[in-house]
Amino acid sequence: MSKTTASLSAGEKLNFLLTNRIPRRWLTLFMGWFSRIESPILARISIAVWQCFADDLRLQDARTPRFRSLMECFTRQLKPGLRPLDMHPGVVCSPCDAIVGACGRIEGNRVFQAKGFPYSLDELIPDAAQAARYRNGQFVTLRLKSSMYHRFHAPVDCHVSQVDYVSGDTWNVNPIALKRVEKLFCKNERAVLELRLDDPGYSLTLVPVAAILVASMKFHFLAEPLDLKYRGANRITCDAEFVKGQEMGYFQHGSTILVFASEQYQRIAGIDEGHCIKVGEALLTGHPLPGRA
Structure with missing residues (x-):
């Protein structure tokens, strides 16, 4: 054992x-x-x-x-004003309400879903060039419990030109499963969204991961939901502009969003495993900010 x-x-x-x-x-x-x-x-x-x-x-x-x-x-919406945005320049906000899971510096292209359970960016992200942009960068795992607010929002001003959809399994993504199923996120159904930023020197990607009872991700800028019945293209082109905090879509139940940032980014002090975070709160920063780590 x-x-x-x-x-x-x-x-x-x-x-x-x-x-x-x-x-x-x-x-x-x-x-x-x-x-x-x-x-x-x-x-x-x-x-x-x-x-x-x-x-x-x-x-x-x-x-x-x-x-x-x-x-x-x-998929309920919230009353206006309950999720204020951190508008500091250079701050990447949390795209969702979540509990922070594994997080930290990416070791080359190796990421951890839990202690002792690594996976590689190449196994998760189908576009090799995109995956390479996050070598030695930062990653944060955001777990949405079933009881939480299930909508996700743009963490920065950005443009999305394509979504890579990867069909897969629907393993539970709770901490217990992450300690038992190797490379779980690489096995589950997921969508990969690269966020195009004004500064080409910085890169951000969101990977919403489906799970048991979920397996349905609705993006407002795509015609069809991405779920177990989806039979369309795996690479979906689009042309969507977002301002920080704008709603991008929702899960139909709790699940996980993986955030990947290029090596210029740093996690905000206090963003560690077990921390509860809300939409709009500071998650990462690409520039030094007064009073922030």
Whole structure:
């Protein structure tokens, strides 16, 4: 038995068994169908059951207090003003509400999903030239719990000209699975978005990763959602301009966004594993800022 396996509690092992030893694809497709059923009564019952397991579900922050379906609750918008933006020049804001997972300096092209579980940028990002721009750069793993706000926003002013869609599995992306499944992010369904910046010397890429019960990513600038039923091109061209904080899309449940930054960037002080962050809060900086590390 490995040291990692031995360190897991019985509860953690049971969680892993229930979420990763079942027909993930079919459960995810079923959840997608079920969550779209428009029945306010069914939605209220489903949300009440959900709240028994998620004590941090803050529906009082939602713009609309009532939901016709479970998906409306999953993809809820927030009341205006709840997520102020850090507008300091050079600051990269968090694109989502999340718990920070593994993060730090990229070792050449090697990244860690958890301690002792590395993967390479080339295995995650299909475009080799794009992956090479992040050698020795920074990475931050942002985990969106199912109870969190599921919409994601532009972390900087940027332009998106293409999305690389990679079809794959739907492993759970919680910390337990990340300690058990090698190269999990490289196996799961995902989208790769390179953010074109005004300064060509700086590079940023977001990689939203789907997971069990999710496997559906909706980008407002693409005609179709990217999900298990998608049969279109893997490289999707587009022409989308964003200002910092503008909404880009949403997951239909909790999941993960991987942030990759070129080596000029530094993490803001306090952005470490376990830190809770909100949309619009400072995540990285490319320039020295007064009072910031």
